[in-house]
Amino acid sequence: MNKHVTGKPAQTAASEEDVIRLSDVRRRFGATPALDGVSLDVRRGEILGIIGRSGAGKSTLIRCLNGLERPDSGTIEIEGREITGLSEAELQPLRRRIGMIFQHFNLLSAKTVEENVALPLKIEGWAKAKRLARAAELLDLVGLTGKAKAYPSELSGGQKQRVGIARALAASPALLLSDEATSALDPETTRSILALLKDINRKLGLTILLITHEMEVVRNIADRVTVLDAGRIVEEGPVWQVFSRPQAETTKSLLSGIRPQLPAHIAQSLTADIAGEAILSLDIAGPAATGPLFQKLSEEFPGGYRLVHGGVDHIQEQAVGRFFIAVPADAAARLVSFAERLGAQVEVLGHVADHA
Structure with missing residues (x-):
């Protein structure tokens, strides 16, 4: 459990x-x-x-x-x-x-x-x-x-x-x-x-x-x-x-109405084919959510990713962020590793044609 x-x-x-x-x-x-x-x-x-x-x-x-x-x-x-x-x-x-x-x-x-x-x-x-x-x-x-x-x-x-x-x-x-x-x-x-x-x-x-x-x-x-x-x-x-x-999957489902979700038109176009762009979700909370996450990503991957959707909320005086980003498929594994070192929880949701 x-x-x-x-x-x-x-x-x-x-x-x-x-x-x-x-x-x-x-x-x-x-x-x-x-x-x-x-x-x-x-x-x-x-x-x-x-x-x-x-x-x-x-x-x-x-x-x-x-x-x-x-x-x-x-x-x-x-x-x-x-x-x-x-x-x-x-x-x-x-x-x-x-x-x-x-x-x-x-x-x-x-x-x-x-x-x-x-x-x-x-x-x-x-x-x-x-x-x-x-x-x-x-x-x-x-x-x-x-x-x-x-x-x-x-x-x-x-x-x-x-x-x-x-x-x-x-x-x-x-x-x-x-x-x-x-x-x-x-x-x-x-x-x-x-x-x-x-x-x-x-x-x-x-x-x-x-x-x-x-x-x-x-x-x-x-x-x-x-x-x-x-x-x-x-x-x-x-x-x-x-x-x-x-x-837990139950918790994710219950919270889907109040947490940012991947826009439907992108979610519907996701495939398992490793081509085009990988779509990643980044969950980050506490001090890391207000830190220079995207500045460091930009320094590490200049021009190599784009923000699709997301934002920062505050719960119990804690910053809570959820973002969806697109990154060239061949750079996804490296970005996942880098973002996790910055304190994010990262998941590769699938792949789309460039700029879906």
């Missing part, structure tokens, strides 16, 4: 900083493995994105974390407590340490905004004055001061999700689980919700686990990303690292 090195403690070394700790978790539905040996830890205060195609196991994972699904084998620890053998009654205090926000908000239409936010505290037996005071505090935190007496039908989608976030924070959880929480929102509203989650993460030191199929969500706020495919982790690491140099 291709995995980025993350610098995390080994899975066998328990850490007081781990809010979530999974070890070899397996869950099958009939003959289909939904989770197939998942080992994962999430540090306190971290934002972890879990991405994968439909059916990859994301929903099963989140249901195992909140005790709605029981794994067939393996262990799950929340704040150091193993939960897989707990009874429903024993799970209830644990669930109060976990907040949940959902794609479709799950607000009670007959209750006001403040009543929705305060509902978990009412269930816990808090006095009315105390729980309404807490609701007011949280509504201020999520930018909904003045909406306490409104009903969900009077709110926009983004406002509803802010209420959902406030409700999830009511009992001061250690962990916030976000299950496709921005999928029903427009791009502008999504950005505002992500900014809010990042702000809450900073202010409260809250650990957040994001289940999503939206790569931009992970790119914008996650510290680390884990890629699931057919119930297995196929790649994980810091977001900038995984997004700049994805190793």
Whole structure:
């Protein structure tokens, strides 16, 4: 399995900083493995994105974390407590340490905004004055001061999700689980919700686990990303690292919409015939991405290559570059070797007639 090195403690070394700790978790539905040996830890205060195609196991994972699904084998620890053998009654205090926000908000239409936010505290037996005071505090935190007496039908989608976030924070959880929480929102509203989650993460030191199929969500706020495919982790690491140099084919496919791609008319003309020009992809990240890559290439190959497509982005304050260049076929091997010495990851994609 291709995995980025993350610098995390080994899975066998328990850490007081781990809010979530999974070890070899397996869950099958009939003959289909939904989770197939998942080992994962999430540090306190971290934002972890879990991405994968439909059916990859994301929903099963989140249901195992909140005790709605029981794994067939393996262990799950929340704040150091193993939960897989707990009874429903024993799970209830644990669930109060976990907040949940959902794609479709799950607000009670007959209750006001403040009543929705305060509902978990009412269930816990808090006095009315105390729980309404807490609701007011949280509504201020999520930018909904003045909406306490409104009903969900009077709110926009983004406002509803802010209420959902406030409700999830009511009992001061250690962990916030976000299950496709921005999928029903427009791009502008999504950005505002992500900014809010990042702000809450900073202010409260809250650990957040994001289940999503939206790569931009992970790119914008996650510290680390884990890629699931057919119930297995196929790649994980810091977001900038995984997004700049994805190793697993699943990751490459998922990221194709937000990473520069070879223009279609050139991709369609690629052949395996070693003639004309070789088309190369160069992935480069970190300090090397802002270094004199093309200056040095020009010095080494004067007039011998041309830039086809690409550019530099920034993820987690790291420069991330992806470029496609064309070079005479007989110079391709030498250019690959030279670019790799400059820190680039290079792949020969194929060959085209000159100046395709």
